Amino acid sequence: xxxxxxxxxxxxxxxxxxxxxxxxxxxxxxxxxxxxxxxxxxxxxxxxxxxxxxxxxxxxxxxxxxxxxxxxxxxxxxxxxxxxxxxxxxxxxxxxxxxxxxxxxxxxxxxxxxxxxxxxxxxxxxxxxxxxxxxxxxxxxxxxxxxxxxxxxxxxxxxxxxxxxxxxxxxxxxxxxxxxxxxxxxxxxxxxxxxxxxxxxxxxxxxxxxxxxxxxxxxxxxxxxxxxxxxxxxxxxxxxxxxxxxxxxxxxxxxxxxxxxxxxxxxxxxxxxxxxxxxxxxxxxxxxxxxxxxxxxxxxxxxxxxxxxxxxxxxx
Numbered sequence: 001x002x003x004x005x006x007x008x009x010x011x012x013x014x015x016x017x018x019x020x021x022x023x024x025x026x027x028x029x030x031x032x033x034x035x036x037x038x039x040x041x042x043x044x045x046x047x048x049x050x051x052x053x054x055x056x057x058x059x060x061x062x063x064x065x066x067x068x069x070x071x072x073x074x075x076x077x078x079x080x081x082x083x084x085x086x087x088x089x090x091x092x093x094x095x096x097x098x099x100x101x102x103x104x105x106x107x108x109x110x111x112x113x114x115x116x117x118x119x120x121x122x123x124x125x126x127x128x129x130x131x132x133x134x135x136x137x138x139x140x141x142x143x144x145x146x147x148x149x150x151x152x153x154x155x156x157x158x159x160x161x162x163x164x165x166x167x168x169x170x171x172x173x174x175x176x177x178x179x180x181x182x183x184x185x186x187x188x189x190x191x192x193x194x195x196x197x198x199x200x201x202x203x204x205x206x207x208x209x210x211x212x213x214x215x216x217x218x219x220x221x222x223x224x225x226x227x228x229x230x231x232x233x234x235x236x237x238x239x240x241x242x243x244x245x246x247x248x249x250x251x252x253x254x255x256x257x258x259x260x261x262x263x264x265x266x267x268x269x270x271x272x273x274x275x276x277x278x279x280x281x282x283x284x285x286x287x288x289x290x291x292x293x294x295x296x297x298x299x300x301x302x303x304x305x306x307x308x309x310x311x312x313x314x315x316x
Contacts, residue, residue, distance in 0.1 A: 003276040003312030006040055013052035016041070020049070020064075021057060029068045031302040038081060039309035043273060046081055072261045073303040079269035080310065088113065088121035089128050091266060092153070096140035103145060104249075105266070106137055107231055110152040111238035112245070115159050122153075144185040144228045151194035152235065158197040168203040169211075171196070175204070176212050179219045184229060193232075198239050205240060243275055247282040250291065254298050264295075264307070272310040280311065 011019075016037050023030040023037075041049065053061040065077055079087055088109050095105035109121060125133035138150050171192050178186040196204070208216050217233050224230070237245045246267050253263035271279055283291040292313045299307060 001275050001277040002042070002273040003280070004040060004042065004272050004310055005312060006042055006045070010041070010045065013045070013048040014056065016049050017053045017056050017061075020053065020061065024064055024068050031069075031073065032305075034065075034069075034077065035302065035306050035309055038077060039306055043084060047083060050081065071303075072265065072299070073301070073306060075261065076265040076269060076303060076306050076310075079265055080272075080306075083124070084117065084270075085120035085124040086128065087270065088117070089125040089133065091270075092121070092125065092133055093129060093136065096136045101140065103141065103149065103227070103231055104234060106149050106153060107234045108238055108245070110149070110155065111235055112242045115156050118153070119156060145231060147185060148190055148194070148228070148231060148235070151190065155194050157195065158200075160197065161199050163197075163200050163203045165203065165207075168200065168207050171204050172208040172211060175208060175216060176219075179216070182222075184220070184232060193235055193239075201236075202240055205236070243278040243282045246271055246275075246279045247286055247291075250279070250283060250294075251287055254294050264299075268307055268310050272312075276311055 019033060019037055023033040037049075038046065050061045053059065053064075062078060062081060065081065066074065069077055082090065091105055092109055094100045095102040110118065113121065122133045125131070125136075129136070134150055134154050137153050138146055141149055174188050175192060178184070178189045183189070192204070193201070205216050208214075212219075217236055220229055220233050220236075222229055234245065249263055249267055253260040253267070267279075268276070280291045283294075287294070292308055292311060295307050295311070296304060
């Protein structure tokens with residue numbers, strides 16, 4: 001459910017590269033031209049543009065963009081132009097640095113990507129940082145958070161629709177017992193959340209709800225200041241209802257005193273080609289205001305135009 005609008009007749013990668021080259025040359029950068037090309041090409045097309053640009057001009061397009069653009073607009077354009085696996089690797093690396101630490105991003109990448117996408121992100125991390133993604137996550141975290149995040153980011157879940165109802169029933173019981181006893185870091189609880197397929201977990205959580213009269217995340221709402229519990233709840237929401245998770249992140253990003261531009265750019269760059277339509281519906285359902293209106297109210301200039309183009313705004 002992509003929101004980006006790709007034109008009916010897409011110019012060849014070579015033509016796009018010539019236009020981009022033109023946008024960089026002369027007095028000042030032509031930001032509108034950059035938006036009109038990059039915001040309206042899908043991942044495969046952007047990848048070809050980068051490859052062709054390097055062949056034609058002997059330069060990495062990302063480096064050129066980095067040189068020409070600045071601030072929030074630069075961030076969204078670079079994130080968008082990166083290959084999805086490289087983008088995930090970059091984001092997790094940023095999330096494991098002391099200055100930009102963000103465990104939520106690690107959970108997001110681990111739980112909202114397909115098993116193959118997560119595997120590719122780990123490969124890209126190896127190639128780019130000459131270390132494994134798992135070792136950096138383990139080094140950056142400790143205690144219960146490490147115990148949850150390392151298996152989560154290392155997971156290679158089954159992706160099909162097959163479910164085992166008797167396992168769902170018994171594991172719902174295990175989850176309920178551990179949560180009732182406040183054993184939130186129990187090995188069994190972590191094993192279930194980090195290894196079972198999304199379809200299996202959905203069946204388990206539905207059984208939990210029917211059997212014990214409460215959604216699992218309601219039972220986990222204990223201490224809002226407890227980061228581990230927050231990550232546990234985010235894990236469950238991201239695995240089963242990613243659009244709810246992302247619409248909440250967007251709302252928090254926009255509603256902050258001073259927008260959280262990093263969160264805004266991250267969600268839009270990573271979801272525009274996946275489930276942005278569902279996120280927009282959820283956003284409106286929860287906030288009674290369309291996402292594009294909130295973005296337009298909170299951002300400006302080229303940055304605003306790029307964001308609106310990526311979420312499929314009519315005039316962008």
